[in-house]
Amino acid sequence: MISFQNVSKVYNGNSVALEDITFEIRPGEFACIVGKSGAGKSTVIRLLIGEAKPTRGRIHFGQYEVNKLKDYDLPLFRRHIGVIFQDFRLLPNKNSYENVAFALEVAGRPQKEIEDLTPQVLDMVGLSDKTFNFPHELSGGEKQRVAIARAMVHRPEVIIADEPTGNLDPFHTWEIINLLKKIHQLGTTILLATHDKEIINAIEKRVITLDHGRLIRDEEKGKYILV
Amino acid sequence: MFTVISRLVHYGLKDFWRHGWLSVTTVIIMTLALLVSIGLIIFNVVTKQTVASIQDKIDISVYFKNNAPEDEIFSIKKSLENLSEVKTVQYLSSDEALEIFKENHKNDPTITQALGELNENPLQASLNIKANHPEQYASIAQYLSSPNLNTFIDEVSYQENHVVIERLTAMINGLNQAGLFLTIVMALVAGLVAFNTVRLAIYSNREEIGVMRVVGASNSFVRGPFVLQGIFAGVLAAIASVLISAILIMIGFALPSLKFSLSLLGLTGTYQFFFSNIFVLFGYQMLFGTLIGGFSSFIAVRRYLKN
Structure with missing residues (x-):
């Protein structure tokens, strides 16, 4: 479903972010990308959602060859993915309902469907009572739950989470991880980038370890092992 | 959509x-x-x-000699009207000029008396010319100074006024x-x-x-x-x-x-x-x-x- 083939990324001609990375993620998998800060986790995600182009190598997502997508192809491609970020990236002038509905509206879904789906998903992430609150009225955990609702409402094939718990306390961290596990059980492929050792060791999923831009380990039911 | x-x-x-x-x-x-x-x-x-x-206040006047026949004045008026620079031409006969002069000075007994003592009308027939643009008065004045028109023309006011006209322009x-x-x-x-x-x-x-x-x-x-x-x-x-x-x-x-x-x-x-x-x-x-x-x-x- 997702494949990186000999992918390298060099910023400004001399800063090597990724070096000859090759891996594949199968449909329905829950894969974690781990590594210290600067290991290249975020670069993998930026390349995968088309925010940056690889210097060398090929990236496939379903029928798309992501490294060859033009600017005007990106919106349509991104509707197959749901993305969650460490800094939530909610639209500050829209309330929870509107933030979630936005992902359906950009895809041109009918109003009726939006009105049915949005409350259902907000209910699933436990935010029915915060439907009309704006992001500045929500806690960190609540903001991230709105972001998850937005990422999953259009039923994407893959949800990519880039350090989704980086700004959260331990309680809310587990709340978010459990939500991701629940979404995975419903059949969605999950790609989780994190440097949180506890999470990796607890969830016992596939672990792809990056170090200084290189893939140093790829294990099913892996552990967080970094020197 | x-x-x-x-x-x-x-x-x-x-x-x-x-x-x-x-x-x-x-x-x-x-x-x-x-x-x-x-x-x-x-x-x-x-x-x-x-x-x-x-611009409307600027114009030039052509004063004709007393012996200039009226049909000659009209033909000059017509030829002026045919010039592209000219906007309007107004004819003022010597009689009309006298009427206006008298009207303007009716309260001045010296002038009224002086006019009465004269046997003939001292005022000249004239054409009042307005150009489309102030710059064009020089060329109109030049046209009026051509020898065939000069026979009947006594004076063109441009000569005295051209400094003021140029300044206004x-x-x-x-x-x-x-x-x-x-x-x-x-x-x-x-x-x-x-x-x-x-x-x-x-x-x-x-x-x-x-x-x-x-x-x-x-x-x-x-x-x-x-x-x-x-x-x-x-x-x-x-x-x-x-x-x-x-x-x-x-x-x-x-x-x-x-x-x-x-x-x-x-x-x-x-x-x-x-x-x-x-x-x-x-x-x-x-x-x-x-x-x-x-x-x-x-x-x-x-x-x-x-x-």
Whole structure:
């Protein structure tokens, strides 16, 4: 479903972010990308959602060859993915309902469907009572739950989470991880980038370890092992 | 298609309202820019009126010898009228000139008595010529000095007046050029101020644009509400600028002291011009406001639509 083939990324001609990375993620998998800060986790995600182009190598997502997508192809491609970020990236002038509905509206879904789906998903992430609150009225955990609702409402094939718990306390961290596990059980492929050792060791999923831009380990039911 | 457009309009209006102070300041700055634009329109009209009234006061007269036959004068009048430089030619017979002279001096017994003592009419028949442009009087005067016309012509007033005419011509040209220069500079300033205000407003939303792109919004879906917000700001600024101008002009012409200063500056035509053309002016303001608002947003958003 997702494949990186000999992918390298060099910023400004001399800063090597990724070096000859090759891996594949199968449909329905829950894969974690781990590594210290600067290991290249975020670069993998930026390349995968088309925010940056690889210097060398090929990236496939379903029928798309992501490294060859033009600017005007990106919106349509991104509707197959749901993305969650460490800094939530909610639209500050829209309330929870509107933030979630936005992902359906950009895809041109009918109003009726939006009105049915949005409350259902907000209910699933436990935010029915915060439907009309704006992001500045929500806690960190609540903001991230709105972001998850937005990422999953259009039923994407893959949800990519880039350090989704980086700004959260331990309680809310587990709340978010459990939500991701629940979404995975419903059949969605999950790609989780994190440097949180506890999470990796607890969830016992596939672990792809990056170090200084290189893939140093790829294990099913892996552990967080970094020197 | 209809769903998309209605969503864009819905978001445009909602975001405009929710951006609160940002929208208010944008409208205020755009209103100031549009006030400059309406000021420039009025300034140009008033300058044109002033120039036209000065221009209208310039003319030259051709005085004919007393023995010049009237049909010769008429043929000269006809030949003058055929010149492209000439706007109007008015014939004044010696009898008519005398009548006007008498009328003008009826209260002056010395002149009336002196005229009575003369046996014949001392005043000459004349043609009063107005040119299309003040620069053209020299060439008309030159035409009149040709030998075949000279036989009947006694005097052309251009010789005595040409210094004044040239000075007035230079003044009119100067006024026109200064007006044009001022208009271009001020319009540019107003346009740039409005443009940059909208750009700054969008700069503060640049992260939002990035988020919309990541969620899968197409360029037009991101751009639409911003362009609409620019247009809304333009519409509101157009309404505000016309209302403020109307109030200022009404106050200006209601206060006696201000009214006097305005008349000294030759601005008395402003009131009449503004209120008889208020809808046309409003149309111009709407056009300028919506164009600059929409265009600035379009350009500003484009910058953040990469990736």
